[in-house]
Amino acid sequence: xxxxxxxxxxxxxxxxxxxxxxxxxxxxxxxxxxxxxxxxxxxxxxxxxxxxxxxxxxxxxxxxxxxxxxxxxxxxxxxxxxxxxxxxxxxxxxxxxxxxxxxxxxxxxxxxxxxxxxxxxxxxxxxxxxxxxxxxxxxxxxxxxxxxxxxxxxxxxxxxxxxxxxxxxxxxxxxxxxxxxxxxxxxxxxxxxxxxxxxxxxxxxxxxxxxxxxxxxxxxxxxxxxxxxxxxxxxxxxxxxxxxxxxxxxxxxxxxxxxxxxxxxxxxxxxxxxxxxxxxxxxxxxxxxxxx
Amino acid sequence: xxxxxxxxxxxxxxxxxxxxxxxxxxxxxxxxxxxxxxxxxxxxxxxxxxxxxxxxxxxxxxxxxxxxxxxxxxxxxxxxxxxxxxxxxxxxxxxxxxxxxxxxxxxxxxxxxxxxxxxxxxxxxxxxxxxxxxxxxxxxxxxxxxxxxxxxxxxxxxxxxxxxxxxxxxxxxxxxxxxxxxxxxxxxxxxxxxxxxxxxxxxxxxxxxxxxxxxxxxxxxxxxxxxxxxxxxxxxxxxxxxxxxxxxxxxxxxxxxxxxxxxxxxxxxxxxxxxxxxxxxxxxxxxxxxxxxxxxxxxxxxxxxxxxxxxxxxxxxxxxxxxxxxxxxxxxxxxxxxxxxxx
Numbered sequence: 075x076x077x078x079x080x081x082x083x084x085x086x087x088x089x090x091x092x093x094x095x096x097x098x099x100x101x102x103x104x105x106x107x108x109x110x111x112x113x114x115x116x117x118x119x120x121x122x123x124x125x126x127x128x129x130x131x132x133x134x135x136x137x138x139x140x141x142x143x144x145x146x147x148x149x150x151x152x153x154x155x156x157x158x159x160x161x162x163x164x165x166x167x168x169x170x171x172x173x174x175x176x177x178x179x180x181x182x183x184x185x186x187x188x189x190x191x192x193x194x195x196x197x198x199x200x201x202x203x204x205x206x207x208x209x210x211x212x213x214x215x216x217x218x219x220x221x222x223x224x225x226x227x228x229x230x231x232x233x234x235x236x237x238x239x240x241x242x243x244x245x246x247x248x249x250x251x252x253x254x255x256x257x258x259x260x261x262x263x264x265x266x267x268x269x270x271x272x273x274x275x276x277x278x279x280x281x282x283x284x285x286x287x288x289x290x291x292x293x294x295x296x297x298x299x300x301x302x303x304x305x306x307x308x309x310x311x312x313x314x315x316x317x318x319x320x321x322x323x324x325x326x327x328x329x330x331x332x333x334x335x336x337x338x339x340x341x342x343x344x345x346x347x348x349x350x351x352x353x354x355x356x357x358x359x360x361x362x363x364x365x366x
Numbered sequence: 367x368x369x370x371x372x373x374x375x376x377x378x379x380x381x382x383x384x385x386x387x388x389x390x391x392x393x394x395x396x397x398x399x400x401x402x403x404x405x406x407x408x409x410x411x412x413x414x415x416x417x418x419x420x421x422x423x424x425x426x427x428x429x430x431x432x433x434x435x436x437x438x439x440x441x442x443x444x445x446x447x448x449x450x451x452x453x454x455x456x457x458x459x460x461x462x463x464x465x466x467x468x469x470x471x472x473x474x475x476x477x478x479x480x481x482x483x484x485x486x487x488x489x490x491x492x493x494x495x496x497x498x499x500x501x502x503x504x505x506x507x508x509x510x511x512x513x514x515x516x517x518x519x520x521x522x523x524x525x526x527x528x529x530x531x532x533x534x535x536x537x538x539x540x541x542x543x544x545x546x547x548x549x550x551x552x553x554x555x556x557x558x559x560x561x562x563x564x565x566x567x568x569x570x571x572x573x574x575x576x577x578x579x580x581x582x583x584x585x586x587x588x589x590x591x592x593x594x595x596x597x598x599x600x601x602x603x604x605x606x607x608x609x610x611x612x613x614x615x616x617x618x619x620x621x622x623x624x625x626x627x628x629x630x631x632x633x634x635x636x637x638x639x640x641x642x643x644x645x646x647x648x649x650x651x652x653x654x655x656x657x658x659x660x661x662x663x664x665x666x667x668x669x670x671x672x673x674x675x676x677x678x679x680x681x682x683x684x685x686x687x688x689x690x691x692x693x694x695x696x697x698x699x700x701x702x703x704x705x706x707x708x709x
Contacts, residue, residue: 104482108482110482110485110486112426158664158668161668162667162668162671164671164672165671167481167482168422168424168481168485169667169671171424171426171485172614172617172618172621172663172667173663173664173667173668175426175614175663176659176660176663176664176667177660177664178660179611179614179656179657179659179660179663180656180657180660180661180664182653182656183653183654183655183656183657183658183659183660184657186653186656187653187654187657191653290653294493294610295493297489298489298490298493301486301489301490302486302490304486305479305483305486305487305490309482309483336500336501337501339493339497340494340497340498340501343490343491343493343494343497344494346487346490347475347490347491347494350475350476350478350479350487351475351478354478354479354483355479355483356483
């Protein structure tokens with residue numbers, strides 16, 4: 075039993091890294107623009123499908139497709155921000171939810187049309203090969219995915235805390251108006267931040283596609299988990315998103331072993347409810363008291 | 367002024383007569399089926415608007431109450447000795463009551479959060495309920511679905527008619543409740559919460575209990591409509607009755623018609639649901655209907671973020687002011703007057 079739990083914890087950490095990456099893009103977008111990107115899950119799935127299409131037609135390693143999908147998704151993110159998010163002037167928070175939801179449905183529809191609704195999976199040698207550790211086997215794909223996610227997350231943190239652009243992003247997150255007053259081009263920062271969020275979605279998509287069978291409708295399950303993670307971490311907090319992702323995924327994996335796999339997802343949401351009762355602003359969130 | 371009132375009354379009466387006589391005018395099942403679903407969404411959108419429109423708290427998880435209502439009625443009918451027919455309709459309020467109880471619990475947690483977080487928490491609760499419906503196999507039948515009794519002696523053209531009138535009754539109930547709230551002190555408090563929750567609290571609006579009450583009323587109505595839906599389709603599955611698409615559809619209809627208005631949700635549902643059924647009918651197999659649906663959605667929100675009713679009302683008032691004030695009145699003055707006049 076202990077061995078099983080230990081295995082679940084290790085797996086939880088490895089998968090948690092992937093969710094941390096996907097959730098950090100989502101929370102970054104919220105932090106900079108104050109919008110909830112309900113389409114994030116669909117965009118991750120889109121990234122996975124782009125990799126799948128390249129992988130199927132060129133027979134290259136799924137990770138290698140990132141060279142194409144990351145810039146493509148970045149451009150798409152900038153475009154989406156320009157066409158759909160920027161025109162929202164009044165009631166941004168509510169309307170953006172609906173707009174991004176609509177985008178999710180559109181993406182789901184297009185993917186369903188192009189790829190059908192059958193489940194597909196990205197394949198590579200490391201998807202089945204495994205190595206022994208602490209008396210159980212870990213598939214290489216989880217390790218590679220985890221390393222990729224760590225690298226991208228590291229790059230994200232470096233960009234945010236060590237570059238001038240990162241400074242502008244953090245200034246916009248703290249106070250949009252004040253940032254504008256000191257000369258930050260808030261619209262440009264928003265567009266680029268959305269692009270960066272999408273680039274992380276592309277990276278997350280590859281790992282998600284390698285570790286899960288997916289179809290165009292997979293985004294519902296994914297986005298509900300990602301949203302739960304960023305609420306638990308505190309909306310707009312990158313650190314919170316990473317820690318919440320690890321807590322959530324470790325708990326889910328352990329619950330899958332101790333209780334049963336069908337109840338694992340339920341535990342996921344139950345944690346959110348429990349945390350909200352004690353701490354409505356999430357782990358690292360600040361209580362919102364706006365417009366006083 | 368009195369002429370507009372008379373016109374409005376006449377229009378309402380005409381609409382009511384049309385709604386009442388519809389199964390007689392167009393009795394074929396294909397039409398009445400569309401009518402049942404359209405009336406269902408009139409009720410759903412109106413009920414959603416009581417929370418989302420009046421308080422500004424956007425719930426994307428109302429499908430949870432819809433499905434919960436359907437499952438409540440289904441389980442009641444499976445365990446109680448009630449013959450299929452008109453009997454089950456009398457249990458619909460019980461399903462509504464159960465949905466209200468669930469909403470007290472969910473609202474108590476969800477309403478501890480504001481705006482953006484609230485949206486997400488409602489989504490999370492919806493998926494929780496969906497998982498419960500899937501996992502409690504002994505109770506709900508899980509993914510294999512739950513069957514409801516089927517009234518065999520309603521045949522042919524008549525089959526849809528009782529369901530149509532049940533949906534109509536619930537839609538009217540939702541409208542009456544919504545209308546009553548709109549003109550009550552309670553409704554005024556809800557609107558104050560929408561405009562500025564902290565100021566509303568400061569001037570003595572009991573924001574917490576008001577929000578929760580609006581949420582529970584809205585959920586109870588949605589639960590009852592879900593119950594009738596379950597009885598109508600006779601077979602319910604977790605992923606089709608607690609469907610995020612149902613939750614988002616009612617929201618879109620409200621936004622299309624006009625958020626926070628009385629007639630907006632009705633108009634939105636009347637326009638969108640028949641179109642949606644047509645989309646699904648013609649393109650459902652290729653999933654292109656999702657693309658079309660999302661396109662309509664995006665166009666509505668980007669071009670008309672306030673919805674049809676407020677936009678048209680604005681134009682109409684401006685036109686009337688201009689005519690009344692003569693050609694000298696500046697557009698700015700007219701707009702100010704409209705803002706002061708419109709609620």
